[in-house]
């Protein structure tokens with residue numbers, strides 16, 4: 067018996083306790099006693115069933131086994147041990163604990179996020195008639211509704227509580243069950259069921275007796291002579307499984323599907339099984355198609371070799387290295403080298419990507435190198451697919467995983483390297499629900515727990531990462547040339563206002579942009595057009611009085627979607643038909659204002675009627691393979707122009723793209739957030755990096771109303787460091803990260819006054835916490851109401867020292883619990899976001 071820290075205990079001990087992580091919003095694990103029967107088996111990472119509160123039975127995970135009885139309460143016993151082996155390891159539980167502590171949430175919430183639901187057990191209450199109960203002759207009078215339920219239960223052995231719901235009004239069901247329980251008419255119990263089911267296939271093989279005596283097999287053909295269909299099955303089987311040469315081959319058999327695909331009749335296979343010639347059996351198979359490895363090794367260029375060696379060198383005394391390589395510098399091949407090194411040494415590797423569907427190029431390159439050894443963890447995988455990857459890591463089938471942020475939770479036990487590609491991507495931060503973790507930062511922590519190394523790769527580092535590289539916390543390796551000497555694209559600024567004055571702005575496009583698009587089309591090159599807003603128009607408005615339709619549930623204007631002729635809220639999903647009259651003044655003069663991707667697509671088709679145009683945004687990629695279809699279509703060369711939101715800024719690598727157009731750069735720049743400059747630099751550089759990647763220099767057109775701004779000059783000249791220095795000056799002066807740590811608390815409730823009061827009381831409580839800090843707010847959030855809940859925000863700026871942070875977070879949790887204990891605020895939600903994006 068070992069606990070989390072490796073202390074061991076004699077297994078004969080009498081008083082053993084287990085701390086259990088339960089899926090409830092409670093900030094700690096609970097201690098239960100372990101009965102002697104399971105003392106030898108129980109350990110960290112096993113699932114158990116325990117009673118929680120008076121009635122509930124929950125499944126949880128053992129975090130620790132020890133001999134210390136809880137002081138405040140008498141420990142209840144662990145009811146049942148569910149596994150023969152632990153489903154999570156001690157490192158994972160440490161990692162969960164770190165996430166819960168750092169991001170101020172409950173470890174049960176982390177567990178919920180970490181386990182694929184196929185591994186979570188669902189406890190469903192079952193109901194049956196009490197064995198001693200006699201419906202004809204009850205001891206107590208029953209009312210109609212009780213009788214109705216009893217009659218149904220009479221006919222069925224057992225039922226789930228939710229199956230009874232149709233019989234009575236749902237809210238009364240609980241009461242009725244309670245009353246029936248009291249009258250000893252029924253029994254209620256929990257049954258546990260595994261949700262995960264592995265994918266299997268049915269196979270057939272010769273029954274053993276046919277192999278033991280060789281003439282029996284020959285006799286068989288005599289016996290079925292003339293039965294062509296059965297003969298066919300036997301011949302096809304022997305073709306694939308030549309048991310005459312090697313009897314052991316029969317063991318694995320042949321999938322029934324292979325036989326039927328080869329033209330065998332299913333009923334003849336069945337007949338052979340029935341006559342005991344064949345036996346049929348099931349085997350577990352992978353849900354993923356096999357992949358061929360392309361052995362062609364790639365030589366690193368001189369620059370890549372130098373970068374690779376520098377990383378190795380930096381690993382000598384730093385555990386994290388920032389690989390700052392411009393777009394097209396060839397970071398992928400360097401990753402491949404590093405990954406191979408670690409796999410050869412027998413350790414595991416995790417490569418994190420912001421979004422797998424968008425990085426098809428990178429994924430297929432890695433698949434060619436690593437084939438089936440590489441597991442992919444997709445955000446759109448079904449639950450069964452997730453469990454398969456999880457089991458693959460456990461069994462050692464996958465030593466290398468590429469995946470989205472949730473792949474941090476897979477059951478690794480010996481990571482040697484974690485790579486975070488596009489580490490600057492804001493989508494690495496999970497916003498809702500808790501844990502609100504940042505996958506890059508959590509990855510560094512995970513690597514640290516495994517004593518592994520981390521590489522952060524990007525062309526445009528997050529300021530936090532660059533700051534850590536500058537002050538020596540991270541190693542730093544720079545690559546500032548494109549692979550093969552390809553040139554960076556040429557930038558052109560196009561002045562929207564100037565063109566407008568001269569009447570040269572047509573359907574959102576300046577003359578320069580139109581000319582360059584035409585040129586690309588003439589040369590049969592592809593074009594990417596970037597607009598960071600989906601839908602047709604950001605809003606519609608009355609020309610007479612200026613009325614703008616807003617969402618009934620949120621403080622935002624409704625976006626016009628032309629295709630469905632609808633107004634939609636992008637925050638809550640509310641939709642309504644477009645009104646034909648102004649609802650304020652009755653005027654029929656309603657116009658659309660501004661342009662989203664849908665309108666840009668339409669405008670392009672008006673300007674370039676001969677061009678084939680495709681759009682990629684949230685609306686066109688909702689299905690599981692939505693992205694893939696669009697990217698394949700574009701990659702096949704059947705499309706001239708791809709219009710899209712920031713989705714198109716990520717790792718696309720298409721040879722034929724020679725032009726990238728940014729319709730409205732000001733929308734990216736003038737966003738009310740201290741990070742807007744950093745984000746604009748990253749986004750514009752990344753989207754520009756999609757242009758002209760191989761032998762031809764690409765062009766980038768940036769449309770703006772303010773071409774004089776310094777940031778454009780710096781993006782164009784690739785002056786990341788200069789830009790960083792200026793912005794850091796401001797951040798230092800006004801106390802922004804990375805000079806402080808931010809915590810944002812959002813207070814939500816359906817009543818405005820209650821929200822405001824709770825928020826200001828929380829602020830007062832937080833101000834009392836000792837230590838240096840700045841607390842801003844409470845203030846109505848930028849969008850003050852979402853889904854009928856009012857939003858107030860409090861921002862806290864803390865010293866960077868981890869001691870100061872821990873102290874504050876600890877006190878803060880207490881203060882929030884205290885407020886939630888107040889009757890008035892019982893239904894107020896306090897949402898804590900550490901390092902908000």
Ligand code: ADP
Pocket residue numbers: 364365366367370391392393394395396397398399549719
């Ligand atoms: P990054 O991720 O740094 O933007 P990539 O890794 O996508 O760059 O590489 C850019 C292009 O150069 C890709 O098309 C890739 O196939 C090619 N490339 C990179 N390194 C090599 C190499 N050593 N040999 C051949 N082609 C390479």
Ligand code: ZN
Pocket residue numbers: 608609610611612613648649650651652653
């Ligand atoms: Zn009006």
Ligand code: ZN
Pocket residue numbers: 617618619620635636637638639640852853
């Ligand atoms: Zn809404």
